[in-house]
Amino acid sequence: MNKVSGGVIAPRGFKATGVASGIKISGKKDMALILSDKPCAVGAVFTTNIFKAAPIIVSQEIIKANPTGIRGIVANSGNANCLTGEEGIRNARTMVEITEKYLNLPNNSILVASTGIIGKQLPMSIVEYGISKLVQRISVENSSSLAAEGIMTTDTKIKQTSYQYISGLESFRIGAIGKGSGMINPSMATMLCFVTTDAKISYELLNEALREAVEETFNRITVDGDMSTNDTVFVLANGNSSFEVKEKDEKYQIFLEHLKATLNDIALMIVEDGEGVTKVVKINVINAKKQEEAEKVARRVANSLLVKTMLFGENPNWGRIIAAIGSSGVSINPSKLQVKVNNVTIFEEGNFIGYEKNDILKDKMITIDINLNAGKFSYFVYSTDLSYDYVKINAEYT
Amino acid sequence: MNKVSGGVIAPRGFKATGVASGIKISGKKDMALILSDKPCAVGAVFTTNIFKAAPIIVSQEIIKANPTGIRGIVANSGNANCLTGEEGIRNARTMVEITEKYLNLPNNSILVASTGIIGKQLPMSIVEYGISKLVQRISVENSSSLAAEGIMTTDTKIKQTSYQYISGLESFRIGAIGKGSGMINPSMATMLCFVTTDAKISYELLNEALREAVEETFNRITVDGDMSTNDTVFVLANGNSSFEVKEKDEKYQIFLEHLKATLNDIALMIVEDGEGVTKVVKINVINAKKQEEAEKVARRVANSLLVKTMLFGENPNWGRIIAAIGSSGVSINPSKLQVKVNNVTIFEEGNFIGYEKNDILKDKMITIDINLNAGKFSYFVYSTDLSYDYVKINAEYT
Numbered sequence: 001m002n003k004v005s006g007g008v009i010a011p012r013g014f015k016a017t018g019v020a021s022g023i024k025i026s027g028k029k030d031m032a033l034i035l036s037d038k039p040c041a042v043g044a045v046f047t048t049n050i051f052k053a054a055p056i057i058v059s060q061e062i063i064k065a066n067p068t069g070i071r072g073i074v075a076n077s078g079n080a081n082c083l084t085g086e087e088g089i090r091n092a093r094t095m096v097e098i099t100e101k102y103l104n105l106p107n108n109s110i111l112v113a114s115t116g117i118i119g120k121q122l123p124m125s126i127v128e129y130g131i132s133k134l135v136q137r138i139s140v141e142n143s144s145s146l147a148a149e150g151i152m153t154t155d156t157k158i159k160q161t162s163y164q165y166i167s168g169l170e171s172f173r174i175g176a177i178g179k180g181s182g183m184i185n186p187s188m189a190t191m192l193c194f195v196t197t198d199a200k201i202s203y204e205l206l207n208e209a210l211r212e213a214v215e216e217t218f219n220r221i222t223v224d225g226d227m228s229t230n231d232t233v234f235v236l237a238n239g240n241s242s243f244e245v246k247e248k249d250e251k252y253q254i255f256l257e258h259l260k261a262t263l264n265d266i267a268l269m270i271v272e273d274g275e276g277v278t279k280v281v282k283i284n285v286i287n288a289k290k291q292e293e294a295e296k297v298a299r300r301v302a303n304s305l306l307v308k309t310m311l312f313g314e315n316p317n318w319g320r321i322i323a324a325i326g327s328s329g330v331s332i333n334p335s336k337l338q339v340k341v342n343n344v345t346i347f348e349e350g351n352f353i354g355y356e357k358n359d360i361l362k363d364k365m366i367t368i369d370i371n372l373n374a375g376k377f378s379y380f381v382y383s384t385d386l387s388y389d390y391v392k393i394n395a396e397y398t
Numbered sequence: 399m400n401k402v403s404g405g406v407i408a409p410r411g412f413k414a415t416g417v418a419s420g421i422k423i424s425g426k427k428d429m430a431l432i433l434s435d436k437p438c439a440v441g442a443v444f445t446t447n448i449f450k451a452a453p454i455i456v457s458q459e460i461i462k463a464n465p466t467g468i469r470g471i472v473a474n475s476g477n478a479n480c481l482t483g484e485e486g487i488r489n490a491r492t493m494v495e496i497t498e499k500y501l502n503l504p505n506n507s508i509l510v511a512s513t514g515i516i517g518k519q520l521p522m523s524i525v526e527y528g529i530s531k532l533v534q535r536i537s538v539e540n541s542s543s544l545a546a547e548g549i550m551t552t553d554t555k556i557k558q559t560s561y562q563y564i565s566g567l568e569s570f571r572i573g574a575i576g577k578g579s580g581m582i583n584p585s586m587a588t589m590l591c592f593v594t595t596d597a598k599i600s601y602e603l604l605n606e607a608l609r610e611a612v613e614e615t616f617n618r619i620t621v622d623g624d625m626s627t628n629d630t631v632f633v634l635a636n637g638n639s640s641f642e643v644k645e646k647d648e649k650y651q652i653f654l655e656h657l658k659a660t661l662n663d664i665a666l667m668i669v670e671d672g673e674g675v676t677k678v679v680k681i682n683v684i685n686a687k688k689q690e691e692a693e694k695v696a697r698r699v700a701n702s703l704l705v706k707t708m709l710f711g712e713n714p715n716w717g718r719i720i721a722a723i724g725s726s727g728v729s730i731n732p733s734k735l736q737v738k739v740n741n742v743t744i745f746e747e748g749n750f751i752g753y754e755k756n757d758i759l760k761d762k763m764i765t766i767d768i769n770l771n772a773g774k775f776s777y778f779v780y781s782t783d784l785s786y787d788y789v790k791i792n793a794e795y796t
Contacts, residue, residue: 048725049721049724049725050723050724050725050726050728050729050730050732051720051721051723051724051730051732080717082717082721083717083720083732083745083748083749083750084749085748085749117715117717118716118717118718118720118721119716119717119720119749119750228721228725229721229724305788305792306792309788309789309792309793310792310793312789312793313792313793315793317515318517319478319480319481319515319516319517320516322449322481322516322517323447323449323480323516323626323627325448325449326447326448326449326627327446327447327448327626328448330448331448332448332449334448334449334481347481350481350483351481351482351483351517352481352517386789387789388786388789388790390703390707390789391707391710391784391785391786391788391789392786394703394704394707394708394711395707395708395710395711395713
């Protein structure tokens, strides 16, 4: 897998930029635009939250009307346009229409996404000003980083990645920008990810690959499996490269692997940039009797506040891990259970090993391996510690 | 409902005390004994955690062998005797046997409970010394408060309550001590509650009443419905009073109401004494289509870290409540949803009302009323805020 620079403009025929329109009173960048020189097939995954934000409803309609004719994405941060009623839906549509008008594009060719505060109407004259600025700047300040900056909220770092595949005469590129932090409670912290690729792939295969890739990446950082009102992943495939995926063959697998790597990079950047995060932990459950049981145990440990605060305090209070496993609702034989923390066995054959040094918790990246010795299914999930700063950031944020 | 003083020694024929044996190196009280002058019918509810602590396994055997012949409870804090293998089971049994020997009581007449650190063997010579001290002191320092102190861990206050029922010539008393804090993640914070009553009631009716009362009290403070490895509720009924429950009639209801009030008092004391708690919040969901749906919504909001930190920060970021409701997995019509915070409507007919003053979050006790307007089922649950001190206490505790 070859990393290349460029983010969403690494693939041929894509441009991107970001501007400060004034939606954020801080004066920070708050709008982004991604454009393709050709119509794209679109892959999309949206939140499972019942209260879907207006831009999601509008983007779903556009994709339904024009699944292979998408030319770009307009997005804003600072305002989620969620729980804003009919006026919110009209505003999201207007965002799309203004962008299409300024770019001289047909109807239903631009997708829309928003992130930020819930329950406030978008300031539409500011949004229109921002769109005009985006359209002016996209050729002179063509930059994936600027677009990534335009969708940040509590993020402290921009998030982008890109890969290139080359084999003989065939090659394609894939790139992405993303935003999201606070994966500690992802059910309310919006995650956006916009992917571009110059591979040629049908709408159907693109969406199949996207669902599979999301399941093994973004769904592994959402501790309780739920999503915010605005979570959105878009993939635009403009077919500018020589690489064409026609069926579920080897080339589909190559595309899928590159899509997974791209989403995995953004997912891990989101975890690492979690609100007040000082440690990232991978919880890896193996040898479960059923797939659901492996997932239940992994998510229960990932979700335990006592495990999270133990990691933050670098305090080897191993009983908290074992008690969390025991409260997962999965039937577990304690005498078969084996638990390792950063490869050091702490529990085996029904007993703690007596390893109580806290040096293995000093690392920034912690791995907890949980072997149930009951079957052949496994599951992993990423989580974080819980710090003073998490409380501080979320107690004070408006 | 008449409150009286006395805690577990308010009912006739019960004695109690607590001592410092040395299990806690701090020198604080760490053992408790409750005794009845007559054999008691016992009601019991234990944890649902897969890893049941040794004292639970041993107490279950004793209850099975002698369900109406129990004379008392011996308990310790500072060590949970959990995940301690065969040696732990032997130690729990030895605790019972030593107590029976010192008191000259028959086999299987004393129940046992432990709370504290997981995964360490009990120091049995210290435990034996503690039991001898408990037996010496129980007549000279007969005190519910001392017993309540003997089972504290991170609790900052002792927890006890008692009621008396009088009607004509009939009367009975009921009292309890309890321990527990950290209800924010109750799946790992042990809750103990020991109830005494001089009502006369059969083993079967006592257990039926206890299950019903626990469902409406302790189960409403356990945010995710799970329990720690050591959670235990015991009720001892010695029949010393003139009040006898023979069937599920009016007298059963009177007994049930008094048992509920007793458990509710202890449950609320546990919530208020939660680790680092500055606010207690009651989440009250009404007019749901199904009972499970009301419960799902209530528990989701109760469990949301962003709602909890919002309460701590007294920050009226109401979108977090609505987004939590929307991520509950329950199908909700936003235009029918109404949400009140301390009786002020903040969301109605699909829109935020625009009430953004934070003065309603200044109270210590917050009520969030969620009206789904979809049916006739309701559910409530108690939760707390999430503070710096929660993180501090749990990051540093060993």
